Each structure stands twice: as C-alpha cells, then as structure tokens.
Amino acid sequence: MLKILCVCGCGLGSSFAIEMSAKSVLKKLEIEADIDHTTISEANAFKSDIILTQKAFADVLNADASPEQIKRVIILNKLTDKTEIEEKLVAFLKEHNMKVPSHE
Numbered sequence: 001m002l003k004i005l006c007v008c009g010c011g012l013g014s015s016f017a018i019e020m021s022a023k024s025v026l027k028k029l030e031i032e033a034d035i036d037h038t039t040i041s042e043a044n045a046f047k048s049d050i051i052l053t054q055k056a057f058a059d060v061l062n063a064d065a066s067p068e069q070i071k072r073v074i075i076l077n078k079l080t081d082k083t084e085i086e087e088k089l090v091a092f093l094k095e096h097n098m099k100v101p102s103h104e
Contacts, residue, residue: 002033003035003047003050004048004049005038005046005048005050005052006022006038008057010039011039011040015053017080018037018085019035022035022052025089031089031093031099040057040060050074050092074092076088
C-alpha cells in the first residue's frame with residue numbers, strides 16, 4: 001500500500017490540512033493509501049513513498065537526503081488545492097511506474 005506523509009513545521013495545522021485534501025483526492029482516484037501528518041523534525045523517522053509539503057520544508061528535508069529520498073518529496077504551492085495535489089500525485093505515480101487510475 002502506498003504510504004504518504006504530509007509535513008509542516010508543527011505537525012498540526014498545515015500538514016493536517018494537506019492530509020485532509022489528499023485523502024479527498026485519493027478517494028476520488030480510488031487509490032488506497034496509508035496517509036499521516038507530522039512535523040519536519042520527525043519526518044525522516046517515517047517510512048513513506050511520498051511526502052507532501054511546501055517548498056521551505058522540502059528544502060530542509062532534501063538538505064541531507066539521498067537522491068532516492070529527494071524523489072519522494074512533492075512540493076505543493078497551494079497546500080489544500082485538490083487539483084494541484086491530484087496533478088502532482090498522478091504525475092508522481094506515472095514517473096515511478098506505479099498504478100495510475102484509468103479514469104483520470
């Protein structure tokens with residue numbers, strides 16, 4: 001099952017908002033995923049296939065990350081924009097040869 005982590009500074013506000021929007025998108029796309037939210041400082045303790053976050057936190061996550069770890073970070077410009085989340089998730093899945101919904 002796909003594991004998705006939503007990350008922000010405190011692990012409460014924006015990461016939870018991203019999680020709720022992403023859950024809605026995943027439901028629409030009929031993609032099963034284990035999705036959670038956390039703080040930037042705890043993000044690397046989680047094993048995840050995808051990290052959804054904003055640019056400032058992506059820069060911190062990627063600072064000491066391996067090339068493989070960097071590939072799993074999806075940067076969102078508008079944290080709760082379901083269209084942006086859907087486009088970027090589908091692009092990620094295609095790029096990584098993962099199952100993409102046929103009814104895009």
